[in-house]
Amino acid sequence: MFKNANKKSQEEDQWLSVSDLMAGLMMVFLFISIALMRETMKEKDNMKDIAVTYQNTQIAIYNALNKEFKNELQKWGATISEKTLSFTFNSPKTLFDNNKSQIKEKYKTILKDFFPRYLNIIMNFKNSISEIRIEGHTSSTGTYFYNMKLSQDRTRSVLKYIYNIKSIKNNRNWIKKHISAVGLSSSKLIYKNNIEDEDASRRVGFRIITNSDIQIRKILEVN
Numbered sequence: 001m002f003k004n005a006n007k008k009s010q011e012e013d014q015w016l017s018v019s020d021l022m023a024g025l026m027m028v029f030l031f032i033s034i035a036l037m038r039e040t041m042k043e044k045d046n047m048k049d050i051a052v053t054y055q056n057t058q059i060a061i062y063n064a065l066n067k068e069f070k071n072e073l074q075k076w077g078a079t080i081s082e083k084t085l086s087f088t089f090n091s092p093k094t095l096f097d098n099n100k101s102q103i104k105e106k107y108k109t110i111l112k113d114f115f116p117r118y119l120n121i122i123m124n125f126k127n128s129i130s131e132i133r134i135e136g137h138t139s140s141t142g143t144y145f146y147n148m149k150l151s152q153d154r155t156r157s158v159l160k161y162i163y164n165i166k167s168i169k170n171n172r173n174w175i176k177k178h179i180s181a182v183g184l185s186s187s188k189l190i191y192k193n194n195i196e197d198e199d200a201s202r203r204v205g206f207r208i209i210t211n212s213d214i215q216i217r218k219i220l221e222v223n
Helices: 002-069 105-123 144-163 166-178 212-222
Strands: 078-080 086-089 129-137 179-183 203-210
Touching: 002 078, 002 105, 002 203, 086 105, 105 144, 105 166, 129 144, 129 166, 144 166, 144 179, 144 203, 166 179
Parallel strands: 129 179
Antiparallel strands: 078 086, 086 203, 129 203
16 A cells, blocks of 8 residues: 555656656746847847938938939939939930940030039948949840940940049049949830830939948848
């Protein structure tokens, strides 16, 4: 009788030990889950901060450009996109002759006025800017690769011209590191009523690329 009682007591003690172990493991897993949730929430907060900062910076750049050039936009046939931060010249007859990459005199006059003022604004945000792309676009007339070369040659002509403007010579090192010439051929056509607008497709834009992606990578590396 005593033997059976002792055996039963040992089994109960063994069961209690297993229960205590399981309870302990559950607590450990609970603490781990809480720690992971806190890290995830912290990372989300950091990403949110970056997104807010990026949005605020983008709005500030757009507002500064719009304030500086609002009186010239219509005269120059230009637009500013708040979404892409592109300052685009949309009057092809002002920019280049057909199938030519040499800048027309009227466009040179515009660039000489535009770029030093544009650069002054950019310098106020240079810590948030990764790159400025001079993007050249053509219509779909002609072959894709012919238009690729033409658009590339045109953006190089623009870059060469603005680089040699005397009033910006103190910023030439920054320009060499941050401004590139990109020919996009007919890859981003403009349509109206589902029909290509050839004149609107022929354009040159100065597009600002912010460094928000770099800041995001830095935060991910820290975490």
